[in-house]
Amino acid sequence: MFGVLALAWTLYSWWVPEAIEIPPDRLSVELAAESPDTAVALAANLDAPLLPGNRVELLVNGSEIFPAMLASIREAKTSVNILSYVYWTGDVAVAFADELSAAARRGVEVRVLVDAFGGRKMDPALVEQMQQAGCRFAWFHPLRWYTLNRFNNRSHRKVLVVDGRIGFTGGVGIAEEWSGDAQDPQHWRDDHFRIEGPAVRYLQGSFAENWRQASGEVLAGDRMFPPLPAVDAAGIVPLNAAPAGPVSDIAFVYWLLFHGAREEIRIATPYFVPDPALELGIERAARRGVKVTLLVPGPHQDSALVGYASQTYYRRLLEAGVRIFEYQPTMMHAKTVTVDDTWAVIGSSNFDSRSFTLNYEIAMAVYDRPLVDELRASFDEDLRASREITLADVEQRSLFARVRNHMALLLRAQL
Secondary structure: OHHHHHHHHHHHHHHOOOOOOOOOOOOOOOOOOOOHHHHHHHHHHHOOOOEEEEEEEEEEHHHHHHHHHHHHHHOOOOEEEEEEOOEOOOHHHHHHHHHHHHHHHOOOEEEEEEEOOOOOOOOHHHHHHHHHHOOEEEEEOOOOHHHHHHOOOOEOOOEEEEOOOEEEEEOOOEOHHHOOOOOOOOOOEOEEEEEEOOOHHHHHHHHHHHHHHHHOOOOOOOOOOOOOOOOOOEEEEEEEEOOOOOOOHHHHHHHHHHHHOOOEEEEEOOOEEOOHHHHHHHHHHHHOOOEEEEEEEOOOOOOHHHHHHHHOOHHHHHHHOOEEEEEOOOOEOOOEEEEOOOEEEEEOOOEEHHHHHHOEEEEEEEEOHHHHHHHHHHHHHHHHOEEEEOHHHHHOOOHHHHHHHHHHHOOHHHO
């Protein structure tokens, strides 16, 4: 048995080598995260725009998120583009299919793009319903023998853009698990964001990129990309991250912001499996006195394997001074990072190697104190429903649990 497992692991490692993040090791000048120069450096190094004039609204749990998204589709005049990694079953899935179908029937251009792996539970009748109503539908990277080399590169993006002017992104999938208000284990905890302003063009661009890959159609024109004047004060550096080289754009954002943190870093993530270099960045921030808090799922975890692997980091993080909390009421699926009083990183990306190196993701580094304040208040509320993990908890783990956790970590590249 062990010989078979060893052979399987050797073949796996040869066929799918782990992509290790190789972040930089120094700045030419020291920058505090709150400095405007950090925003400029971030945009310049990523060859991304720094877009002022946006409004970002936090939506908490399905009871706020889905009504806002469905209302926007209902009010659409020209176009609706929706991209989701997850489109499963239940009343939520039906409600979106109904609203998208109704929009198409009244003459709105509707495009629906679903990841072929993440959406494998989708009811084919919903696809047929939308297509018959006039929606254009495509699967992203379906399994084909001639595209096996890219099947592992999933689109994990969650994007809804209405009339090219109103955008949504964040963590939710279109499934019953995200409905409600995190009131029990069957209703997950998550955040999503409604965005207006110039950054919506880049949300549309993230959809357009994956749509082009899936359908061959290039999106263009004012219906897709209308002029977008400033509407508020939030600055945004948009990141349309794709499977790439030795350091991903999202990982670079974390490196720069963590390096410049002076007071506080808060990380909420459902899947915490970074490679050693990114883990080290968190530990270094904590050791120099930054208050670092990590919030992850507790007893309700949709991937036990990821939960086991995450626990292997606890000892080193705790010894560095990081506080770790496990959310108790239900699955915690929110994906937000805040740094000091200034920066929030939002979008679809998890804090793991798969999101940084294998998936297509959408993330936005938002320079906006009001949003950070709102996220901190929400984070505090989540902490009150969480259990803090201590070194004593780690010490009490059995030998079996420790071996199991380290075995799970061997699959870090795919988690």
